[in-house]
Amino acid sequence: MKRSRTSKAWMQEHVSDQFVKRANKEGYRSRAAYKLMELDERDKLIRPGMTVVDLGAAPGSWSQVVVERLKGSGRVIALDLLEMQGLPGVEFIRGDFTEAEILARLEELLQDSPVDLVISDMAPNMSGVASIDQARAMYLAELSLDFAWQWLKPQGNFLVKVFIGSGFDELVRTMKPEFNKVVIRKPKASRDRSAETYLLGLGRRQAGV
Template sequence: MKRTKTSKSWMTEHVNDPFVQRAKSEGLRARAAYKLMEMDDKDRLIKPGMVVVDLGAAPGSWSQVAVSRVGVGGRVFALDLLPMEPIAGVEFMQGDFHDADFVAEFEALLGDRKVDLVLSDIAPNISGISSSDQARSIYLAELALDFALQHLSPAGKFVVKVFHGQGFDEFRKVMGGAFKSVQIRKPQASRGRSSEVYLLGVGPRG
């Protein structure tokens, strides 16, 4: 298939992206790792001994960051519908995180511990129809929020990717009702032309 001008432009931008080059040199699976690093450095999301869940984890760059920062006393669960190459110290589960049987399997592994941090860098497969893509993005964010509220500790934190557009303000209000504090973050590694931002919720209201 012949590449379009748009796809060629994206590939050129991607190859020349300093975060892409840095990720390759540092053995990270995707440039997205630097988004989490920056948010963690700013908001102290990840601490030694924490239980962290990475939703939609593949290819695994956020899990790589999380496992390097929770230390030997922490646990990192990576959940995704897609397969993911193993990462030392990360417990990967392939399945649908809003399927009841899959969640029960996860909870059995979790045991009596609550989750300290839920991460979601999920984005829908892009169809090119902006209204449809935005609706699916908000839906995935809502599913991640439901999961987080079911499993977070009283002091837990939730980071979720959301795109500006229809439904964004409503979702932010829902987050505001669900957490004691909600902040918007736009990491430097997030491409400037992208409408993506991250919402950080701290302290679920129960």
């Protein structure tokens, strides 16, 4: 099949992208690694000894960053619908986070132990219909937030990818009572033309506080 002009332009942009080149040179599985690095350097999200849950983990670049910054002390549990090549120090579950059975497997691994950080880079398979894609993306963000509410330790943090559009303001308003601070972040490695951004909930409040 002949490539469209759009696909050719995307490929050209991809191969010339500074973050793609860095990822290839430095051994990261995707350019997304630099998004988490920048956010961690700014907001001090990852520390040795933490338990971190990585939702939408494949191909594994965020888990790579977390493992490096835990420095051999801590735990990483990663989950994705797609297969992910194994990483030392990462426990991986392959499955659909929207399915109760997969969520139960994740919760079983946690063994009633709360977590310090939940990170979600999940995104739906895009249909090309903006309203449908936005609704699916917000649904994943809301499910991630529900999980974080249940499993984060007091003062734990939550990072989630979202897309500016319908439901965004409502999600921000929903998060604000649950965290000491909610901020919007757009890392440099996130392409300017992309509607993707990140919501960061800092300091999970205790119930009733």
